[in-house]
Amino acid sequence: MRPLLRGEFPVWREAMERFHYLGNSRIVGESMRYVAEVEGRSLAFLGWGAAALKSRHREAFLGWDPPTKYRRLHLVANNVRFLILPWVRVPHLASRTLSQNLRRLSGDWEARYDHPILLAETFVDLTRFRGTCYRAANWIYLGETRGMGRKGEGYEAHGRKKALFVYPLHRRAREILSAPLPSP
Numbered sequence: 674m675r676p677l678l679r680g681e682f683p684v685w686r687e688a689m690e691r692f693h694y695l696g697n698s699r700i701v702g703e704s705m706r707y708v709a710e711v712e713g714r715s716l717a718f719l720g721w722g723a724a725a726l727k728s729r730h731r732e733a734f735l736g737w738d739p740p741t742k743y744r745r746l747h748l749v750a751n752n753v754r755f756l757i758l759p760w761v762r763v764p765h766l767a768s769r770t771l772s773q774n775l776r777r778l779s780g781d782w783e784a785r786y787d788h789p790i791l792l793a794e795t796f797v798d799l800t801r802f803r804g805t806c807y808r809a810a811n812w813i814y815l816g817e818t819r820g821m822g823r824k825g826e827g828y829e830a831h832g833r834k835k836a837l838f839v840y841p842l843h844r845r846a847r848e849i850l851s852a853p854l855p856s857p
Contacts, residue, residue, distance in 0.1 A: 674773040676781055677706040677718070688718055693756045694801065700753055703786050705778070709770045716761045717770050720754030721778065723747075724794060730815035730837045731794060736851040745850050747788060750778065752795035755806075767806030775810070779842045791846040796835040804836050812838035 677685055685706055689697035700706075702723025709717040724746050725731070731749075732742060757766060779789040796818065797804040804814065815837045841847065 674707055674709050674770065674777065677708050681708070682706070684715070685718055685720075688715075688756060688758065689754060692759055693754060694798075695754070703747070703750075703782070705750075705781055705785065706754075707774055709766075709773070715758060716763065716766065717757040718754065719752065719756075719770070719774050721750045721782075721790075721793075722753045724749035724751050725796070728794070728818075728837060730818075731839060734813075734815050734839065735792075735847055741851065741853070748791045748850060750782065750790045750793055752793060755795075765809070768809035771806060771810040771812075775840060775842060789843070791841065791843045791850055793840040793842060795838050797838065798833060798835055800833055804838060807838045807840075810840070812840045814838055 685708075686697045689695075700720055700722035704720065704722045706721075707719040708715050709719070726746070731737075735742075737745070755767075755771070757770070775793060778793065779791070782788070782790045793812075795807060795812070797807065799817070804812075808814070818835045818837060843849065
C-alpha cells in the first residue's frame with residue numbers, strides 16, 4: 674500500500690473510467706490516492722477526499738454543533754473511491770487493503786497537508802453493495818442517508834440511500850473532534 678505518484682494518475686483515471694461505477698470524477702478538496710500492489714502489479718486503488726459537508730449521523734456520533742463542525746471538518750477524510758481490479762482474486766483483499774491504508778492515511782495526510790486525519794468516513798451505495806469489507810475491517814456503521822446529494826449550492830433528492838461507516842484513526846478521535854472550541 675502506497676500513495677500514488679503524480680505520474681501514475683493516468684493509470685488511476687483509466688481504471689476508474691473503465692471499472693468503477695462512479696467513473697473518474699474529480700475528488701473534492703484535499704485528497705490522496707493509493708495503490709495496493711504486489712511485486713509491482715496493481716491490485717486495488719483507493720481515493721480519499723474532503724469529508725461530506727453534511728451528515729446527520731456523523732454529526733450526532735461526534736456531538737458536533739455547527740461551529741465545531743466547521744472548525745474540525747478538515748480532520749475527517751472521505752473514502753470516495755475503492756476499486757479492486759476485476760481480474761484480481763485474493764481472499765479478504767478488500768478488508769486487508771482498507772486496514773493497511775488506514776494505518777498510514779493520517780501520517781501521509783499530515784506530510785502532505787500539515788494536519789492529521791482523525792476520522793475516516795465512507796458512504797456505501799446500498800443498491801450495489803452491503804458494506805461487507807468495511808464491516809470486516811471494523812468500521813462503525815452509523816446509519817442510512819436520506820438519499821440526497823449536492824446540486825450546485827443546495828441539495829436534491831436522488832433516491833439512492835447510502836450506508837454511512839466511520840473509522841476513528843486516533844484512540845481519542847471522538848473526544849478531540851467534539852471538544853469545545855477555545856474562547857475568542
